[in-house]
Amino acid sequence: MIDFQDKTAQATKAMRAVFEATPLQRNDHLSQKFGADIWLKREDLSPVRSYKIRGAFNAISKVLAKTPKQNLFVCASAGNHAQGVAFVCKHFGVKGVIYMPVTTPQQKIMKTKVFGGEFVEIVLVGDFFDDTLAAAQEFCKAEAGHFLSPFDDMDVIEGQSSVALEIEAQLGRIPDVIVLPVGGGGLSAGIVSYFGMDALNYVFCEPLGGASLAAAVANKGPLTLDTVDSFVDGAAVARIGSRNFAALMDVTPDQVLAISEDRLCTTMIEMLNVEGVVLEPAGALSVDALTDIADQIKGKTVVCVSSGGNFDFERLPEVKERAQRYLGLKRYFILRLPQRPGALKDFLGMLGPNDDIARFEYLKKSARNFGTVFIGIETDDRANFAKLEQTAATAGFGLRDITEDTAIADFLV
Template sequence: MTDFRAAAQQACDEMRALFEETPLQRNDHLSLKYDADIWLKREDLSPVRSYKIRGAFNALRKARAAQPDQTTFVCASAGNHAQGMAYVCRHFDVRGVIFMPVTTPAQKIEKTRIFGGSNIEIVLKGDYFDDTLAEAQAYCTAKGAHFLSPFDDDDVIEGQASVAVEIARNMQVLPDMVVLPVGGGGLSAGIKSYFGGQGPELIFAEPAGGASLKAALRAGTQVTLQKVDNFVDGAAVARIGDRNFAVLQDVSADQVYPVDEDRLCTTMIEMLNIEGIVLEPAGALSIDVLADIADQIKGKTVVCVSSGGNFDFERLPEVKERAQRFLGLKKYFILRLPQRPGALKDFLGLLGPKDDIARFEYLKKSARNFGTVLIGIETDDPANFGNLDARITQAGFDLRDITKDAAIADFLI
């Protein structure tokens, strides 16, 4: 433990040649909301807008020291690890080959290219990450290059632990609790290893659609999820890293909280509108989970690691949509509308003063007594939908709520 702490401190010191410490900021809004002393470790303000630069820096630094003749480094990533590695390759003036899925958004590809400049080559291979990873590893075997894992690597874990080093150095007294987002587990394993059993209580937040750590802890062994919801693309993994699980396996499953993806969207919108802080879904996990532990944190000092801010604003309409649905302020319905003059006018007359039609698609087929309408309604109070339902039922209209019917909603909406 002493050796790991010393190594993490050295890694942290070495990083100052590349970037300054990320801010540790008290957040008045969250502190008031939860009656606690809430601080944010702003990893979204690193040069690549995520903590991934830390692990990439430390792993590449140590690889160069161990293999001075190695000049080519490879990774597979569709996001933050790619950008961190690109930045570090330019810093050390080495060649980086970055494999990314063909489906990677152009914005992320361009940011990676900007960070790496002429030091990197971007290779687009595979529709899915597993295919991309296989291509990257095959390239390493064929070319004798060095593969830099995004999380399942001892040197990456050590580099991510520098977050804990900076927290400890910037607070006169250690916080009562540190809340961490979990994806592959590199950050969590690093911080847990650094603080050990004598440090703050650790709480872990992972996306409900990719809760691989909680599944593994419950099973008592590694688990590979059969299905993953990729909305929280920076943290949704099917299997936590083996090295990381070795560190985290004695964590209680009760310390790990799966976060509902739709509720997470409300936190992203809240932080953007109230605090002006842009967070990607994974970056908001530690803040969102405060709602689940509100009773535990009253009067305590809590640090939340906001792990990333690489948010593509083309996703904002989806985030807003999911947030409204979670809050009960927007719903989608299938309406069977009688094919008679005035039927639509009768239905519209049932809407309340705060009910706004956000979507309306009417399919009228000949020789049918009823037409089908897809209708989306927004309102300012969830109770309005109950009142609307009562009026519609009394009027004899057939209205089916499909908001939570994933199969139908995904196809139609």
Template sequence: MTFQDNAKAATENMRALFKRTPLHRNDHLSDKFGAEIWLKREDMSPVRSYKIRGAFNAISKALTNAPDQRLFVCASAGNHAQGVARVCAHFGVRGVIYMPVTTPKQKVEKTRIFGGDAIQVVLEGDYFDETLAASQAYCASQGAHFLSPFDDADVIEGQATVAVEIEAQLGRAADMIVLPVGGGGLSAGVTSYFGTDGPTYTFAEPAGGASLALAVEKAAPTALENIDSFVDGAAVAKIGAKTFECLKDFAQDQIFAVPEDRICTTILEMLNIEGIVLEPAGALSVDVLKDIKDQIQGKTVVCVTSGGNFDFERLPEVKERAQQYLGLKKYFMLRLPQRPGALKDFLGLLGPDDDIARFEYMKKSARNFGTVLLGIETTAEENFAALHERMERGGFGLQDITGDSALADLVI
């Protein structure tokens, strides 16, 4: 059987656990970009991500080959964990699931809910690669079956069922498919199913975890020295060896590094305008449309929204990062004269759309001036230039520290 035949068979097998996820034309994005934008809503799977597909296929095949295997182990930043938990409960086998200590609480709790008594969650490691090493050591000591989150032929085949459904649901060929990339399992599966003669592809990975771009540059999977874990569902330091074999021939200009702060603007846009809840990794394929807008006009584009496991406790951080990216919120060190009426004079210099989000004295002991940590929100980026001019004319020193990561991390 061909890869395509196996992917179709896997799709049918999965119907015993869940129905296919929707493929929706999104009017808002279609109008915005002048294209036919379709969203493959993997955020609407039973575990709110596509990861259930690879987990189902891998466990199903393992049980077919070794019916007596009852213990499965995995490492995951969250979505693979939930998929494995749900599938372990479905098949009545035991799962031990390692997750980074930094995994959002919402994902940890949902994993426990999906797995119930069938699974055990172990929190270990600050980054995924540390968690992976711990899980593999435990797996070897127990003689268990390891379930890779992406670097496994059965997992890749399982993720290819996304492509099988897109083909059936769209009813015609897409011009482009936009795929988020973490470890590469989804991208490897979809591109292997459609092949290079099918649609064109755009790959979106977080700027702080651009492992595919580095691997293509080096012609081999290569570990990033540092990663930003904000996009926790796709922040992988090193792309998989098996997945890279499927992706190695794609060009650098098809791979985009998406800024984490910009992803936040897309999360809020989709939530506020469309009522769609996307986690940072799930928003990657939508956010990258901004980078390819000139390439997609008039075309049929399918974006895979890979996950919707968003912890709403993170919403203030997402809003903060989005505002800073859009230039609507800044932090300053204000040099405030220590004289009667100085504060009133300062307040009088604020514009009608300027709102104080933070005001905190940092030093009060100076005789002539005091230092204030000042946060300002406004409605248009250009308002800050006008504010600076008014402050200078009024004799107030205003130092922008928004872009100074060392100082901002210390005092904000």
């Protein structure tokens, strides 16, 4: 019987006809910052800017090897899986029908069309992914197509395991620590199946708003989350795959990290500004996790898998906003302003030289002694806000911080 590593080797060899191995790069900035030998496995540099091409290629090639006449492949995805499937369908010259939610950004739809060309049809159905998935599966069954799961499929898992083989070959050995982003579990299941759970130290990181692996570990089996924060769209999965968890069932709670979406934004900005590396939220998870394991990795060789770089720059203002709020450098206030000449000027005089007004809305109502101002302020030192609030209170101005009051801030911001 062929063992898993042999299957991985065969799958990896076949992939070389389509794309080269993604680079494993030592990152001097992160190595110096954390006192470790840190390497990035740059899956964001694959032809579709994510590792998803691997699983799609292996799954489709295996189906075609068994059933050469199969000419219809179907998937449901709003992101990297769709692009991987499209690319591989074009490579093999087979038809792919890709279902996407109606709310999918045009940038992702266009990229999928570019990768698939005339071999891919895109169908926009449903406001939510569950509706899209149901429609895709119904169509697939009716048309006798082959459904391509984004992660809960043994051929997909096997394809993703090629990342592990490349890491070992490029590094020349197994690293001391490997940090893996987790969504549905395809990548982590493949790498753990290749190396084995006891071969090295694993750190699994998932978004705080989509911690499906942590839930499965606690439940000793896959569990569907009640709600999911979709910000980390490449890893925000409500339920880890059953086949994936079968490979991860020995994971312990201390190996799983929940990454704050807001802190993740600071890492995305840092990697962009310092290293010139564009990472999507899911692609930055493993780098962000280094902060939580800094004491554990000093002097060790660490590989972080940067899983994807499909970032829509229209999201950059939101990423910057969340990063500033996490760092405490931007806050929102409701200012109760006396209706007298010079009151606003008095308040503005309380701002420091490095305080900047980023938002200002005057909400005065008639026949009132006080008007209301919604104001957003940016600064270079979070301590400046405490000084401002104290100065305003002493002068008799009401200044209410609503940054963390989601009911109000989400409406106004």
